[in-house]
Amino acid sequence: MSKPKVLISDKMDPNAAKIFEERGCDVDVITGETPDELIARIGDYDGLAIRSSTKVTPAILDAATNLKVIGRAGIGVDNVDIPYASGKGVVVMNTPFGNSITTAEHAIAMIMALARQIPQADRRTQAGEWPKSDFMGVEVTGKTLGLIGAGNIGSIVAARAQGLRMKVIAFDPFLTEERAVEIGVEKVDLDTLLARADFITLHTPLTDETRNILSAENLAKTKKGVRIVNCARGGLIDENALAEALDSGQVAGAALDVFQTEPATESPLFGKPNFICTPHLGASTTEAQVNVALQVAEQMADYLVNGGVSNALNMPSLSAEEAPKLRPYMGLAENLGSLVGQLAHGNLTKISIEREGAAAQLSGKPIEGAVLAGLMRQYSDTVNMVNAPYLAKERGLDIRSIRHEKEGVYNTLLRVTVGTDAGDRSVAGTLFGSDAPRLVEIFGVRIEAELEGHMLYIVNEDAPGFIGRIGSLLGENGINIGTFHLGRREAGGEATLLLSVDQKIPQDVVSKACALQGVKTVIPLEF
Numbered sequence: 001m002s003k004p005k006v007l008i009s010d011k012m013d014p015n016a017a018k019i020f021e022e023r024g025c026d027v028d029v030i031t032g033e034t035p036d037e038l039i040a041r042i043g044d045y046d047g048l049a050i051r052s053s054t055k056v057t058p059a060i061l062d063a064a065t066n067l068k069v070i071g072r073a074g075i076g077v078d079n080v081d082i083p084y085a086s087g088k089g090v091v092v093m094n095t096p097f098g099n100s101i102t103t104a105e106h107a108i109a110m111i112m113a114l115a116r117q118i119p120q121a122d123r124r125t126q127a128g129e130w131p132k133s134d135f136m137g138v139e140v141t142g143k144t145l146g147l148i149g150a151g152n153i154g155s156i157v158a159a160r161a162q163g164l165r166m167k168v169i170a171f172d173p174f175l176t177e178e179r180a181v182e183i184g185v186e187k188v189d190l191d192t193l194l195a196r197a198d199f200i201t202l203h204t205p206l207t208d209e210t211r212n213i214l215s216a217e218n219l220a221k222t223k224k225g226v227r228i229v230n231c232a233r234g235g236l237i238d239e240n241a242l243a244e245a246l247d248s249g250q251v252a253g254a255a256l257d258v259f260q261t262e263p264a265t266e267s268p269l270f271g272k273p274n275f276i277c278t279p280h281l282g283a284s285t286t287e288a289q290v291n292v293a294l295q296v297a298e299q300m301a302d303y304l305v306n307g308g309v310s311n312a313l314n315m316p317s318l319s320a321e322e323a324p325k326l327r328p329y330m331g332l333a334e335n336l337g338s339l340v341g342q343l344a345h346g347n348l349t350k351i352s353i354e355r356e357g358a359a360a361q362l363s364g365k366p367i368e369g370a371v372l373a374g375l376m377r378q379y380s381d382t383v384n385m386v387n388a389p390y391l392a393k394e395r396g397l398d399i400r401s402i403r404h405e406k407e408g409v410y411n412t413l414l415r416v417t418v419g420t421d422a423g424d425r426s427v428a429g430t431l432f433g434s435d436a437p438r439l440v441e442i443f444g445v446r447i448e449a450e451l452e453g454h455m456l457y458i459v460n461e462d463a464p465g466f467i468g469r470i471g472s473l474l475g476e477n478g479i480n481i482g483t484f485h486l487g488r489r490e491a492g493g494e495a496t497l498l499l500s501v502d503q504k505i506p507q508d509v510v511s512k513a514c515a516l517q518g519v520k521t522v523i524p525l526e527f
Helices: 015-022 035-044 058-063 082-087 100-116 118-126 152-163 177-183 190-196 216-220 239-248 286-306 323-343 364-376 388-394 466-476 507-514
Strands: 005-008 026-029 047-050 069-072 091-094 144-148 167-171 199-202 226-230 251-256 275-277 350-357 398-404 412-420 423-432 436-442 445-449 454-461 481-488 494-501 519-526
Touching: 005 015, 005 035, 005 286, 015 026, 015 286, 035 058, 047 286, 058 082, 069 286, 082 091, 091 286, 100 118, 100 152, 100 199, 100 226, 100 251, 100 275, 100 286, 144 152, 144 190, 152 167, 152 177, 152 388, 167 190, 216 239, 239 251, 323 364, 323 412, 323 423, 323 436, 323 519, 350 364, 364 388, 364 398, 364 412, 388 398, 436 494, 445 481, 445 494, 454 466, 454 507, 466 481, 466 494, 466 507, 507 519
Parallel strands: 005 026, 005 047, 047 069, 069 091, 144 167, 144 199, 199 226, 226 251, 251 275, 350 398
Antiparallel strands: 350 412, 412 423, 423 436, 436 445, 454 494, 454 519, 481 494
16 A cells, blocks of 8 residues: 655645654655646645645645645645635644744733833834933833733733733633633623723634724723734734824834734834834744644644544544444534524533434534534634634533433434523524434524524514514615524514525624614624
């Protein structure tokens, strides 16, 4: 049997090639090729190891007739067409934790640079000036650091900041009180953090929930003279609003390693005397580059030689025997996790995953991983079925898996319940015909629906005329309804409406729906 062949197409630590060879793979290191050159070459390889330079497009994937796995040495996989790779049966892996320390240290360096205005003082001193009186800094000792995001990187920043004798407060929907105590931070809501923090640093992915989390409105809520650091993702801060806040003095200084558009050749922030920036250097240390290169080589070799899967973005950890039975359940489980994650707002403290009837006979871990992947995807852009349980536990989420072998109303059932500040919230689903996932209950209301594409969840007063009003509103805005599902506990009480539509619903239409007579809740959903 021939050895698996791996191509390393971007520059990475030479020890990565040695690991492939030691683990039983043949490896070629050929970097700097054009897309056409890569297309001509890729058909010979089982694995492709990349960093950020190689763009894995559909054309390359079409030519990669033997390709089984793509490994990205690093976190971001924007340069890989993951849906297309999935359609081709190619596993996509990354190394989400290889540069955590490096990124955290960069954030701490930015905090210190802001506190003492080091870049500005350096420039003027090297220009022949001696501007000692122009640079009155502030101490970080005794100051309050506000973390927006207290996951892996955020918790490392907290530990380093505590070493500098800073008080650390944190806003994170998944941070429990127990985990907060463990890492030595005070858990607060976002408004409290904005009002109290002397320094704010962001450590959260860019999602619909976190985009512009530091908007003009939220920047106005900050403590006057706050200093802000972002080494996480561009788009978390409204850059125009930040520029205005720097000019007004509401924000005393800001340091960004990431921008909404990269490479950032222009920005409203450039040239401001109280602004510091670096060109996305968070992961740029020798140690981090070595770590991610070695990790991706180990993961890819394990998959190609032994069939082991870790940190895959588009594949659960499954054996060949389990896959056919588990696959439809995992699709249902991921959708239920995504649904409850999109609907159950507030701090999540626990999650219960119940398997009933036929589902109770199957392995629980893949189903649990699928539920958590759907849930955590609302808060993380690098989550997958393999690392979702780790990410959830890291945030102190209490995870329970329960089996009920006795059948209930349905032959097989999955129920996902999350604990929130407002109480428990539960959704349930089943399989029709052994492989067709269906939602059958949402927050105690029986309602049958397929969860797919763009959807709209509405809670309204159960009264005549409402269905006509919502239909007219969507029609007037050119939005076609695909399916329509309605449920209620009792006549004249609250009704739940779940619509699938052919396009993403604009925010202004959501706002108009909220204003309709009798409407209590409107939430757009994506699956």
